[in-house]
Amino acid sequence: MPMVEFQGKKIHCQVGDNLRQVLLKNDAPLYNGKAKYINCMGIGSCGTCAVQILGEVNSPNWKDKARRFLWPHSPEKDLRLACQTKVLGDIKVIKYAGFWGEKTHF
Template identity: 40%
Template sequence: MPVIRFVREGLDVECYPGENLREVALREGIALYGLKGQLGNCGGCGQCITCFVDVVGESSPGSLSGRTAVEEQKLRRRPQSWRLACQTLVQQSVLVLTRPQVGFGDADQRIAAAKSQPLPAGPTSWPEPPAEEQDEDSETTTSDEEV
């Protein structure tokens, strides 16, 4: 599975190939939005331009979905490595800096440290379903056979 390394938060998060970056970040409790986005965002429609992320480091081609037409328009004055999280699907492992417009003291050191740790290329494998679900299925089968 791809790993998203959130540099600012110092957190590695696994996701399914093709998952939406915004949805993964919100699910993991990552502070994706600055104040403006916290007060009001478009919910992932690509209209509010508050879910900026910077894809730091060299990611292999195809690690993320290509820029959408919305991003091409909304990010035309931003660095090429910036993306809108809500418009981005993760295919392979990447390093991401949330809220790149907000600086923090040791950003360069943290980015360098994040780059120095290898990431799995991903996708590697799909997770096995929890054992409990397998047991429920087998019980259902057993009770069906009894009837």
């Protein structure tokens, strides 16, 4: 059973669980500011659930790749959309500041 570490919280989930759903189900603050209310609800179009992930997850799908090509994200940044990510093993999740959780440094 994989473990998700997020802001000091450790959450267990099933292999293949959606990262966004795991975090929200466990009251983890995935969204910054008003993005909590203004987001695409997990369809991969807004980019507000962008996080850095260390550990084993699925390869980025086309929605994840496409959205990260749009401002303020960039395909060169090592971020993923939590809503399009499946947990495959133990991971550490890092959320950056900004409405979209955009990482300002490479």
